[in-house]
Amino acid sequence: MDGVSVSEQVVRVAADRVTLEGNLSMPPDARGLVLFAHGSGSSRHSPRNRYVAGRLNEASLATFLVDLLTAEEERIDQVTAELRFDIGLLADRLIGVTDWLGASPNTSLLPLGYFGASTGAGAALVAAAERPDQAAAVVSRGGRPDLAALALPQVRAPTLLVVGGADTQVIALNRSALSALHCEKELAIVPGATHLFEEPGALDEVADLASRWFSRHLSSERSTS
Template sequence: MDVRSEPDVRSAAVTIPAGGAELPADLLIPPEPAGVVLFAHGSGSSRHSPRNTAVAHVLNGGGLGTVLVDLLTPAEEQVDARTAELRFDIRLLADRLAAIVDWLAAERPFGPAPIGLFGASTGAAAALVAAAARPELVGAVVSRGGRPDLAGPALGQVRAPTLLLVGGLDDQVITLNEQAQAALPGTAELTVIPGATHLFEEPGTLDQVATRTTTWFTTHLPR
């Protein structure tokens, strides 16, 4: 573990074993974190996603630890860059997320902090499938511009309180999220961010995502 000190927040670069793969991850660990949020990035993205990184820093400011991880190996990313097939392999991505959740629970780099999942685009589907597979470990889920419909039957098995964030100009994805909200059996809230497109690139829209995400996790992760 390579750790460097920063004001208030420790940063650690680690490699996490997941289903035979070794996945690079960046951990940000505030003092006595109230929870830890594992990010599942979207199609064609990586742990260096500027949008997820921006949200992670806001979460850190709210006392939450964060894990930004590449869910595909470098070799798999090369294949995916040509075929775009692995980014839609929800089962593969969900299995790896579940393995990372297990690693967090066993290794406890954030201490006893409860675990939440934040998924973007196709990563949101993988996060929901992983939450359904680890109901005793995943305490809350947030989807940003997600495709929760791709989680399929697993939606009906999700017990973690789930927040679905969608851009107000992302009409098709709004409809898909409305359908997913109806299929989620537990606490599920759909929030539409006015004036935002799919990637929340409009001024101020990603700030709203970060604020609502922080509130959701600080409210819903078990103490």
């Protein structure tokens, strides 16, 4: 962070009858906190989400990258690929983490945003609907917001859906979800990008979009709280 020190620590959180592990990064004078929800076999060690998190830290936003499945559940999911689509389970875990952050002295005063990737975006939107007084903003990267289904009309947090321009099936799913949202909302399409945003400059565009969205909405949340 250009000479600015970011404190990172591994944190264990009791949520939904299990203990989850996450990496909490706190820049000096953090003005908000972004909770990452991974999906589709990813984890808190995902280089893509860690890169975006680092960019958010540069914008004075704290980040918490948490694994919503235990190590044993991850091993099961690698074989069955079922748990990553269990949006109810993932959302319950995310809500548990949200409540823990809201009670922790280090994070309770920071406005909270969700960054959801793939199926984690569906869980993030369900959590935002369930915790409207805590969720101040949502960003989805190549996400499946359609998996939030009936929760979408209940979301109050400003929501940005980011999709790759070459990810045509997911674009259609995001447009459908966008029409079901009744909050402030936007669909951003990154030209030429595929589902994982591996093309040169694509992930930078995601990070820029997310940083601007969270900086605007988390800062305004704190100024009115």
